[in-house]
Amino acid sequence: MTTTMTAAATVDINYRKVIARALADELATDTKVVFLGEDVGAAGGAFKSTEGLKQRFGDRVRDTPISEQAIIGAAVGAALMGLRPVAEIMFADFAGVCFDQLVNTLAKYRYTSGGQARVPVTVRMANGAGAGFGPQHSQPAENWFLNIPGLKIVVPGTVEDMYGLLRSAIRDDNPVLVFEHKNLFALKGRVPAEPDDAYLVPIGEADVVRTGQDVTIVATQQMRHRALEAADQLAATGVTAEVIDPRTLVPFDLKTVVQSLRKTSRLVVVQEGPPDGGWGATLIASISSHHFELLDAPPTLIASDPVPVPYSTPMEDAWLPDASRIAAVVLQLVRF
Amino acid sequence: MTTTMTAAATVDINYRKVIARALADELATDTKVVFLGEDVGAAGGAFKSTEGLKQRFGDRVRDTPISEQAIIGAAVGAALMGLRPVAEIMFADFAGVCFDQLVNTLAKYRYTSGGQARVPVTVRMANGAGAGFGPQHSQPAENWFLNIPGLKIVVPGTVEDMYGLLRSAIRDDNPVLVFEHKNLFALKGRVPAEPDDAYLVPIGEADVVRTGQDVTIVATQQMRHRALEAADQLAATGVTAEVIDPRTLVPFDLKTVVQSLRKTSRLVVVQEGPPDGGWGATLIASISSHHFELLDAPPTLIASDPVPVPYSTPMEDAWLPDASRIAAVVLQLVRF
Amino acid sequence: MTAVQTETVTRDRLLEMQRRMCEIRAFEDIVKDWFSRALVRGSTHLYQGQEAVAVGITSALRRGDTTTCTYRGHGTVLAQGAPLDRSFGEILGKANGLCGGKGGSMHLADLSVGALGSFAIVGAHLPISVGAAWASQLLGTGAVSATFFGDGAANIGTFHEALNLAGVWKLPVLFVLENNLYGEYSPITTTTANPELVDRAAAYGMPGLRVDGNDVVAVFDAAASAVARGRSGQGPTLIEAMTYRQSGHSRSDPAKYRPAGELEGWLARDPLTVAERRLHDMGVETAELDRLRADAEAKVRRAAERALSWPEPRPEDRFEDLWVH
Amino acid sequence: MTAVQTETVTRDRLLEMQRRMCEIRAFEDIVKDWFSRALVRGSTHLYQGQEAVAVGITSALRRGDTTTCTYRGHGTVLAQGAPLDRSFGEILGKANGLCGGKGGSMHLADLSVGALGSFAIVGAHLPISVGAAWASQLLGTGAVSATFFGDGAANIGTFHEALNLAGVWKLPVLFVLENNLYGEYSPITTTTANPELVDRAAAYGMPGLRVDGNDVVAVFDAAASAVARGRSGQGPTLIEAMTYRQSGHSRSDPAKYRPAGELEGWLARDPLTVAERRLHDMGVETAELDRLRADAEAKVRRAAERALSWPEPRPEDRFEDLWVH
């Protein structure tokens, strides 16, 4: 656990509500922070994860029309004038609507201008499958941005990481995409009762969630929790799994994974989303290319199926890798 | 070479002009084929690669406003009514502007409707770097779509493949994205003097461009040609490289690559575009996971740098892998 | 804003419209109940209060014409003739649902009746209907396309691109703007620079008609004139139907943002009541109207029962329906 | 279309404007020559004929105000005060170019003078200027944002979203539509349902001003009134400047699609000539005007020479300027 837990008083809170808490703490810390999106203000957000901010911060929190391209563009423009905008895109799937603004404007502005400006924009999006929202409201869209240099990508999987990473994202001078997993909204955790910088989680640092000897399982968000479940099941058979949550996809903390592999020599990556073009394949390619000699067994990707996210429960459930599938793959690998 | 060359009369033509030829042949073959895009008609295309079509096919070729979202959406709607639309997006970078229509509508329509309809839309886009068009007009955008099930992706690297694959794309009952590499426009080749189905190139079949024993180099479009150059350089040192052009990224002809690796045991993938989230990493992960035992050396990705495409010649040239870099990597690998 | 001539609808025709409206109402009441009982996951968006728009517009269409609509699309798809049971089935995620359970509540589609689908991305479907109309123009079928969307959707880019393209190509499209005063929760004046949405038609070289969206006859009349225009090659029409969403935006919305009395005012002008008043004036007895409503409810209930009894898809069905092989 | 009051510009001020227009003209003539000699790769989009728009608008701005523009943006960025030599340098891809050679002809930017940049994706920059204006409103700086775009860009989604957002938030934005009658090659009537673009302003709750885009004074007057409106919190303005692109769309365009006589008609109303006539009327001698033009040309030529002499970036420079560390 890389988060430094100090002795400060803490409070219980869930993953959904900690979003408003992190936003509030940054809005309070830095008057340059502003926040815009659809129904984020008066209504407190489609998921009620931004409740109370409008009342507390007034004009610095703004409801927008349904105009995702204008939302991202306006955030970039405001950033160029010295603000630190946080933009909400309600569901990550809608990133498609403003993809140009994200990849061609936000990601490239600084580079194209030869470094003349900083573009400290944070884009928050509700991410992922498992809640029955159907093909256009369930995609793990973090995989759409890996090939676009210029965007940091964070994928918090716990309440503490959501709090610490969202605050770090807002403080970062680069564009950061924050993916908030819808299916973790009810997850419980603890954050400091008062804003406390000791709880910031640095962007780019993986978390070794569980230590083990036989295999390294790398997983984020929902899959992190399923990997832990799988590790429990495996423990019963005498196999110990090390579970790593990278927490940030760009920049990726390869060092922590490599360190683990020196011990385990076996890599399993569990990724929500279709296999091709995702961070899982990227990680496996990277390890295979640069650390081939560490591997005693085929590095293995467990991913969703190469089809859209189906609506109906039996199909959607099957689309998402589960703990027993992860455990089965690991058992095969340790016997390789 | 999988293209069957019959004895029919052929004509010389370049990569840019063969586009109009392929379009004309399909427009002539099937009256359901229609074509729309910005300045594609009266002006013959921004790259003059659709000259003459408007004059010959009248209303079936239409100039549109600058409205990429409407272009793709209209193509989908027309396809649902039984037409076979070809839509042009002038530069592949502009796919960002209509990304939602491509990934959320075009790719998913059939699936979401439970298979009620076919959506035979072909989307053509000018692709890639090397011609000094700067960060927003040079991206190899094929890598943006790998994680989106439902889109076939073809990346022709020769005149013959452009002709044969574009025609196959238009005949395919699925959505197909066709990436036309701007830096290959002047490339020469031969196609039949008269429309001839023997020259269709099947989607999903790789081409073994050059046979060799020591290493398998997989590369597309520009990089295919640079890989061949590297193979020439290597031949001088006694190393023989097998060069495979997959030609189609989705579905990917893994079989041909695996067959080659049984012989060479060494894999180098050369990919235009940043390394993360691309087809190169996907291929390496796939081979590492499923054919680990075939590999005698680390499978290696040679890719562009993880930065946008810079404008200025010395920087853009360096951004693109070249033959000597490919040859150097191969030499290291064969000595592994 | 062009004037609309009303009273073109016969008694039988209006009874048929009322029947459809009653079915949609009963359908949505059941869906609402199912959601509150967690029989359906994800989100749902109900159509109570807007029935006159879907029924009025689709009543002016003929076979071969098409529609597209939004996540709030149950009413439109049913109005066009999709079967009640398979529509319920889709919302329940059943194998026998309209889309085999792949789409769900936000994605009802029945191409056999011309319902090209419900789209969950705001504005994404407007260009689809433009494309269908382009095909009609090219193939000379005379078919028109109607596309339904909300006041909030009028601010997204695709709205602009779709209306301009239809306007410049003179395509037979009915742009049906269902102005129910709110986006999800935001009142239109907080998101729209000029809330006179119907006036936007001029920018796209097409007529704009604003109608009482709770009066199925007024909606029908506007649709009929727009359809005639479209079929005769004169191009698209923007119809702004003023109406009201009686439920909240989605399951979780208590709709507290409504000013006091607003809902009540609109309930007094419920589309079913408005139509009943008209039918009354045409001499239809209260008893007949009550029977019509009761019959519709019973029919819908039976369809719901059937759908509930159907099996779920098998997990392996998820691999079907992506590719044409 | 609101009436515009002219003749507010003094002789000195107009001389200064003319000087800038002459510089831009000379700059573009050199760029055109460089392109024809393959000294520059990729594509370029020249501004000859539209100088009065950039100069008229930016002359009404003050320090702290900002602009965004398109790939056809050399004129705007220069008008705002970017150095000639470093602008040339960027187009040549030199290390000392405005953007270190990373952006090129389509991406001139000089934040030190408020030129937030040239954007190569049609329409993408309109929301950027809206955001800059939002910052001005929040921070109370009084700064206004001007965003330049073409007639073709008026049909893309971001245009609609940006104008609506600026309208509903009452932001200090000047939307400067440079109507040069063509997209790349398509005449406006083939792509635009209602070519009276200035009328679109109403849909976004803002005034629309159509001005003679070849008369720098007319442009300035419109800009001045829009700036005053913006600074005083009354919101955005759409200015449609009617003008003409004297070169083809880009290097490779012979512009054959132009009707006979069209170019000649516009050349007779060249913005430099129009301004000269006005200056004449104010009593400025022909000799002084000739000298002004010659001085501008000489200055620009010297800047070009400097830029040509500068070194190219090193290949390894490509790794710089992406991340803030």
Ligand SMILES: Cc1ncc(C[n+]2csc(CCOP(=O)(O)OP(=O)(O)O)c2C)c(N)n1
């Ligand atoms: C592109 C996009 N942005 C946001 C949403 C989330 N969303 C769903 S419905 C809705 C409000 C739509 O309002 P309106 O168009 O008036 O339709 P109504 O729901 O009132 O029928 C929003 C913002 C979405 N589905 N798609």
Ligand SMILES: Cc1ncc(C[n+]2csc(CCOP(=O)(O)OP(=O)(O)O)c2C)c(N)n1
């Ligand atoms: C989204 C997008 N689509 C298409 C293009 C290609 N393109 C560049 S300029 C242009 C024409 C623009 O016309 P207009 O807005 O009138 O500006 P002008 O070039 O006349 O100044 C087009 C289609 C682009 N750069 N971006």
Ligand SMILES: [Mg+2]
């Ligand atoms: Mg609404």
Ligand SMILES: [Mg+2]
């Ligand atoms: Mg123009």
